[in-house]
Amino acid sequence: MNMIQTQVRSSAALQAVFVALVGLTLVFASGFAQSQTLHDAAHDMRHSTGFPCH
Amino acid sequence: MRHMLSSAVFAGFAAGLLCALLQYILVEPKILLAERYESGELVHFQGVPTAAAQADAMAKSMPGMEMSAAPAGLGHGEAEGSSPYRGALTVLFAVLTYCGYGLVLMGGIQIAEQIGIKLGLAQGVLWGLAGFAAFQLMPALGLQPDLPGTPSADLQARQVWWALTAACTAMGLWLLSYGHGLVQRAAGVALLAAPHVWGAPVLPEFAGVAPPELASAFAARSLGVGLITWMALGGMLVTLWHSEPAK
Numbered sequence: 599m600n601m602i603q604t605q606v607r608s609s610a611a612l613q614a615v616f617v618a619l620v621g622l623t624l625v626f627a628s629g630f631a632q633s634q635t636l637h638d639a640a641h642d643m644r645h646s647t648g649f650p651c652h
Numbered sequence: 653m654r655h656m657l658s659s660a661v662f663a664g665f666a667a668g669l670l671c672a673l674l675q676y677i678l679v680e681p682k683i684l685l686a687e688r689y690e691s692g693e694l695v696h697f698q699g700v701p702t703a704a705a706q707a708d709a710m711a712k713s714m715p716g717m718e719m720s721a722a723p724a725g726l727g728h729g730e731a732e733g734s735s736p737y738r739g740a741l742t743v744l745f746a747v748l749t750y751c752g753y754g755l756v757l758m759g760g761i762q763i764a765e766q767i768g769i770k771l772g773l774a775q776g777v778l779w780g781l782a783g784f785a786a787f788q789l790m791p792a793l794g795l796q797p798d799l800p801g802t803p804s805a806d807l808q809a810r811q812v813w814w815a816l817t818a819a820c821t822a823m824g825l826w827l828l829s830y831g832h833g834l835v836q837r838a839a840g841v842a843l844l845a846a847p848h849v850w851g852a853p854v855l856p857e858f859a860g861v862a863p864p865e866l867a868s869a870f871a872a873r874s875l876g877v878g879l880i881t882w883m884a885l886g887g888m889l890v891t892l893w894h895s896e897p898a899k
Binding site for chain 1: 675680683741
């Protein structure tokens, strides 16, 4: 019983880490990526949200 | 898992829309005005050169420093002005960014609940405040929100410092809030302070072309919008996450 609980808990923690990593990827793509198109499109949001921009 | 993703994305989507609306009313006018100074259309004090001319002069005097005023694309060189297309892109990226933040916050909240920490609406708002501190306020202590056309230090160095500050702040706040004993709490404080003791990459002199009143209004408003949006994100996220009985 205890082992099952531990497994459930560790799989939930893994899912949490996965969700956070997906979020970080999204944040870095919209806030940090320097391709010209992405930069131009995200320009005003980057300035107003405090990301380092150009 | 699906419930985690959908809670984060819905909360992030709504927070992104709120952020875009507040930015449109409070921040965008300052950006558009600053771009008229950046392009040289407006000049703060006669005889002050435009951003591009200043960047040239500074690049000559400080080799190795990357200037931000290189004329390229949106918001550089010519003032683009407001347009529905530009507004729509800003809304889109505000939504994407806050969906990303929502997912990061969701991951943290799930880990906290796994180790037995109970979270209600008030704690959700506090988690939002912590996110604001990690991703906007503490990085802004070293790298203030810059108007377009403000020359600043090497971009990559600033991005690295920004990311490390966000990570240190998040870990530091976790240890301060949920750590046990003096050692863990002291480590939390040390993590919060470390990036600022190290110091953010900044230029040795001031070279912005916009009036200081404009820059300070922009900085205050962008931080204010961030604060409101993050609190809303944290509150909505916890509410949505706890809304479904079968999770």
